Amino acid sequence: MKLAVPRRHRSIALAYLLLLVLVVVGRIVASGFLGVDHIDELIDEGALIGFVALGQGFVILAGGVDLSIPWVVTSAGILVTTFTGTNSSNMLWDVPLIIGLAAVVGLINGIGVVFLGVTPIIMTLGMSTVVEGALLLYTNGSAGGNVPHPAVFLATHKIGQVPVMGLAWLVLIVVVTFTLSCTPFGRRLYAVGLNRRVALFSGVDVKLVTCSVYVISSCAAAFAGIALAGYVGQSYLGMGDPYLFTSIAAVAIGGASILGGTGNYIGTVAGALTLSVLNALLPTLGFQPAVLDIVYGMVILVAVAAASLGGRARTD
């Protein structure tokens, strides 16, 4: 039997199939798995992964990788609690300020990669430590304070039975998908990821496009950090640590090529939800949380092997 989906969407269909299988397994092993409250929880945690993976996805699409995400998430989470505290009216200024600071971090990453020719992995690894040091110096190593009300509202409030964060994610999904498939920027981004040289000769401003994905990545990570602080109700050092492997794994499961040039956000959404379901499922199956790290690694390995072996088959 032939699959009725176009060839290029097959890997995305596969990601949703995987999600479906895991949900069915969850329903079988745990009776409350598909209760409304639990579904909301799965969507919320999927959304947090989805926010971070959005930025990582842009960077991967352009052929790079962003290792500075964990400390940008942590910094945003901690800054939103130390700047704003309980005084919600401050948030109107503080959120743009935090996202702006993150944009500066992303811009430095982008400048290092594009204009100074540092490889993405070294540049973002170095920046990660710089951000960590700067945050620790600013906060003197202490985290905490109160999470401002709007962040809590975004992360935990529900309209009827629908979580606000899920709605915010839905808006982002529409915006990102539109940007990638229907705008000149999206087409340029795919061109850069597929073949930098051809893109350059076709008149694409490769430097600008490459630089912008790092800015997008840092801003998305900062947004995720603010939402995460609201979701867990506090901020702490290392709160962003899990999001390095998760963000890459979500993109990989979603069928994007780890080497850049293919993939879209609809696939990454399936990846984020799959990881969220897996996160909930493993403890009920009697596995320790650490097994997740092993699963992430395996998923990334399989994805990169598939991408590069598949790519080779295509060009041969």
Place this chain on the structure above:
Amino acid sequence: MDVRPGIAWALAIVLFVVYALQQHDVLSRLQLTDLCSATVFLVALGLGEGLVLLTRGIDLSIGGVLSMGTAIAATHFVSPGTELLWSSVIIVAGAGVGVLNGALIGILKLQPFIVTLATWSIVSGVALLILPIQGGSIPPHFASWINQSSLGLPNAAWIILAMVAGWSWFKRTRLCRRIYALGSDPEGAAIAGVNTRSTLIAVYGMAGVCAAVGSILYAMLTASGDPTVGNGEILPAVTAVVIGGTSLYGGSGGFVGTVGGAFALTLIADVVFAFNLTSYWQQLADGVVLIIAVLAGGAVRSMRLRRAALRAP
């Protein structure tokens, strides 16, 4: 004559002088022993990472191997016999991770950073399964060896000297020449008959072994285990190698500079401490130093390329 290793050593010496001027008893035997034992694990990590960088690769999984090694050490070193047994288990495990990396990169031709990122995640998970939180303990008689001296030199210094001696032997071997050839011109090396696969497997295998040895030294230094410690040591390991003059573009560099780079990094932390600054400055400095060193290396490289282009007919 390559001056780049000299730059790392000069940086280390300048930092040492600054440190000595600020802190009084730096030249005491105890302080020098501390300096060596705080640096030796980084030197071991740098030895392996340096080999990988020579082949134009990068190994992020050393972070996982370091975490796993300290986790195994802190849970399984219970009596004199078990220490040797489990040390060899740690080293074999490190070699296994490295060989897996090498096979995926050499045989399947996958990208080094993404392969070692994936194995970093896998091995970190294993480390957390072995030791869920920081803790455990290393028997004092085993751990204290790193802070003792034999024949007038700190044991840690002996290990560093042994690694340097090992490197000067290794540099003359055929394998090492293949590594340099592979790094400076992969296609040319393959045409000249270098077996890319086995060379890469050997390189990543050695990097895994070095990281495992580093983890045992780290466990001795801290006398406990930490299943996430390695995540923070990948950057210093790469930085030590890059300050030491090994190029990220492969094919040039060596271990002598790495040793200087590792000492420079430890001394940055010491100087930060001596000036009564919080240790957070060290984090900031490590990242900035890495980026500056990479930029300087890139500038030197493009200068050479330009000169070579001018010389060409």
